[in-house]
Amino acid sequence: MKANLLASPLVISDADFQKFAEYFHRKTGIHFDDSKRYFVDKRLVERIEASGAGSFRAWFAGLRFDAAGTELQRVVNTMTVNETYFFREAYQFDCLVNNLLDEVVACKPPGSRLRIWSIPSSTGEEPYSIAIYLLERWPGIDRYDVEILSSDIDTQVLQAAQRGVYSQRSVAQLPQAYLRKYFTQTGADEFRISPDLVSAVDFSRVNLSEAADTRRFRDIDVIFCRNLLIYFDDVSRRVAAEALYDTLNPGGFICLGHSESMSRMSSLFTVRRFRDAMVYQKPLDA
């Protein structure tokens, strides 16, 4: 450890940080201010050392001019936190039940169907959170049929989602009342979700980059596609955004992760700012 410290004089200067932060923001929409300095510097040093570049300058030149974008993808993965849990970024679920669904049903007669798509499903925390929110916090659930579709490219996480067994960490943000109502504790660190919720979500494997996969999805009213597109290259991101556009009904909404911006991917959507969240909408006249 001491030897490593002595042999590791890499320091990210203010100018280096600014240069990186500007470039990273332009490429991903993710903004790092000085409050994230420690987080960013630590990961930059890790990437510079792993790449063998030896200095920020050499590494940044490699990043900047790497036609394949490999190092950019690596640094994106390093700089983004990839974890999920129940009620993560719940302000968007608040927006769903406080605003989005009411707008969607405004032109639908009672008894008609709404369709919500959660992609990527990961291990199921997001689609099940949506289901719980609808049951607990959206009065319209008594007047409409709601289908929740959820997809992922990874069949292993889909299997885990359908098993519906979660750790304490995963359910930590759930109100105790909901935990008691929808889960059964089956071990010291094991909570099994209600079979009724498992059976209410339609899981499927989908590669968002494959037109053949997404073409089956139509008439979606709300899409949750959070913290996925930031991992795509520019062209794939745009193609995916356009595919999502075609799956939506006119006036349908799409919710992205807090660090993602549809405006950087595609000009097809309209930005809508609600009290709880900013989301993107397919124009009503599309």
Place this chain on the structure above:
Amino acid sequence: MGLKKNAEGAGLHEVAVREYPRDLPGLLAQLADDDVAVRRWAARDLGEHPSAAPAVCARLVEEPDASVRAVLFSTAARLGGTAVVQGMIGLLRSEEPALRNGAIEVMAGLPTLVAPCIDALLQDADDDVRIFTVNLLGDLRHPQVPQWLKQVLWTEPQVNVVGAALEVLAEVGGADTLPALQAVRARFADDPYIGFSADLVAERIETA
């Protein structure tokens, strides 16, 4: 009412029966369909047909709907190839900013194919094309970008082209850019904007 899962397979629509075959001639025919959604799907599916590149680029000029245009640009980016690069270079001369910006975005994703065209574009008789080329360099992942930008500082007569190059150099310039910065400062000694921008770039390089 409530949460409802459709019966097996019924949750999703089957792929709609389409009037046209999904082969190349059929898809090309659909690019002119009256239905925007049909044109958009055709534009997307043409991404599987490399020989469609000239037709995709040509359609961009005629296509009136922004959503179809967006997909046509994405398809051009997926197809790549010299036909797409030539098509996009043609769009740089368009009067429509959306077409020019889309072209720059596509070209930025094709650095190896675009690189052989940069010298000629930087010599183009049209000032605007040279400015758009410098804008393109700002997004182009190619090791020769700093060299091309320095060339602009040494030789470019048009002040707005030089200004655009200085903006990009603020990010990518290195110590070897300093002589070109001094030279451009001298060449445009009467222009305070160039002087300010050149000093800013030099300061960034020296403090990095």
